[in-house]
Amino acid sequence: EAQVTQNPRYLITVTGKKLTVTCSQNMNHEYMSWYRQDPGLGLRQIYYSMNVEVTDKGDVPEGYKVSRKEKRNFPLILESPSPNQTSLYFCASSPTTSGVYKNIQYFGAGTRLSVL
Amino acid sequence: AQTVTQSQPEMSVQEAETVTLSCTYDTSENNYYLFWYKQPPSRQMILVIRQEAYKQQNATENRFSVNFQKAAKSFSLKISDSQLGDTAMYFCALNAGNNRKLIWGLGTSLGVNP
Numbered sequence: 001e002a003q004v005t006q007n008p009r010y011l012i013t014v015t016g017k018k019l020t021v022t023c024s025q026n027m028n029h030e031y032m033s034w035y036r037q038d039p040g041l042g043l044r045q046i047y048y049s050m051n052v053e054v055t056d057k058g059d060v061p062e063g064y065k066v067s068r069k070e071k072r073n074f075p076l077i078l079e080s081p082s083p084n085q086t087s088l089y090f091c092a093s094s095p096t097t098s099g100v101y102k103n104i105q106y107f108g109a110g111t112r113l114s115v116l
Numbered sequence: 117a118q119t120v121t122q123s124q125p126e127m128s129v130q131e132a133e134t135v136t137l138s139c140t141y142d143t144s145e146n147n148y149y150l151f152w153y154k155q156p157p158s159r160q161m162i163l164v165i166r167q168e169a170y171k172q173q174n175a176t177e178n179r180f181s182v183n184f185q186k187a188a189k190s191f192s193l194k195i196s197d198s199q200l201g202d203t204a205m206y207f208c209a210l211n212a213g214n215n216r217k218l219i220w221g222l223g224t225s226l227g228v229n230p
Contacts, residue, residue: 031216043207043220050216058217090161094216103149103211105218107161 002027006091006108013081014116021076021111023091031094032074033058033105034066036087043090049074050096081115088112118143120210122221129198130229136183137193137224139208148212150184150191155223156204164206167191195226203228 004025013019025032033048035058045058049068063085065077074093078085089112092105119142129135141150152164167175167184174182179199183192195202208221 033216035218040222042222043218045217048217088159092161092218096216103216104151104163104166105211105216106163107153110159110161112159 002106004091004093004106004108006089006111008111009109010112012114012116015082016080019078019081019113021078021089021091021113023074023076023108024072025074025091025093025106026072027093027095027106028071029093029106030071030096031105032068033092033094034064034074034076035090035092036060037090037110038087046076046089081113083115086113086115118145118210118212118219120208120219120221122208122224124224125222126225126227128227128229129195131198131200133198134194134196135198135226137195137206137208137226139191139193139221141189141191141208141210141219143189143210143212145212148210150182151209151211151218152180152182152191152193153207153209154202154204155207156201161207165193198228200228200230202226 007022030051034046035043037043047066049055091108094105121140148169150167154162165177179196181194205223207223209218
């Protein structure tokens with residue numbers, strides 16, 4: 001089954017304890033992205049990657065890191081989480097080559113993070 | 117700057133009836149895509165329908181259709197024969213430019229009443 005898989009789905013942590021949210025897609029998509037969703041602010045892009053070893057900042061990159069060493073994986077790293085990073089996080093992927101599915105972003109199930 | 121505006125925070129509809137959700141957007145790009153995504157209580161983000169700006173024909177997917185008015189920068193979603201499972205938050209999103217970032221509206225919460 002074609003899908004984007006995020007883990008964990010729920011995470012409660014404390015300020016300053018490094019954590020990683022994993023994202024993996026099995027559709028051979030070139031493009032991957034991370035968003036956070038907050039009430040009243042909607043979804044905002046954190047980081048994105050156009051392909052392996054190519055990453056760039058989105059609108060709210062502060063406090064986050066990413067890497068894209070393999071095409072299928074795009075982990076989100078919080079080196080020192082703070083309470084303002086409490087949010088619902090989504091990973092998405094999209095094909096960039098031509099075709100009927102071009103530009104459609106497929107989302108993982110989301111990770112709800114609470115930083116105490 | 118690119119923006120997406122959904123002016124209806126909440127809407128409700130009776131089961132089997134038709135409802136239209138509004139969305140307006142702004143972009144200076146000539147080539148762009150518009151989407152409607154559905155987010156049910158499970159929080160999963162599910163694609164409902166996509167419209168390519170260069171296509172004049174309105175997109176349809178079963179009970180879902182759009183009214184794409186390019187000059188007015190309007191992109192409304194019509195849900196026909198509403199079902200209880202359509203209860204969800206609906207987001208309008210714009211994809212324009214090279215980085216493929218989705219610009220999102222704040223959503224419309226739709227409740228379908230039995």
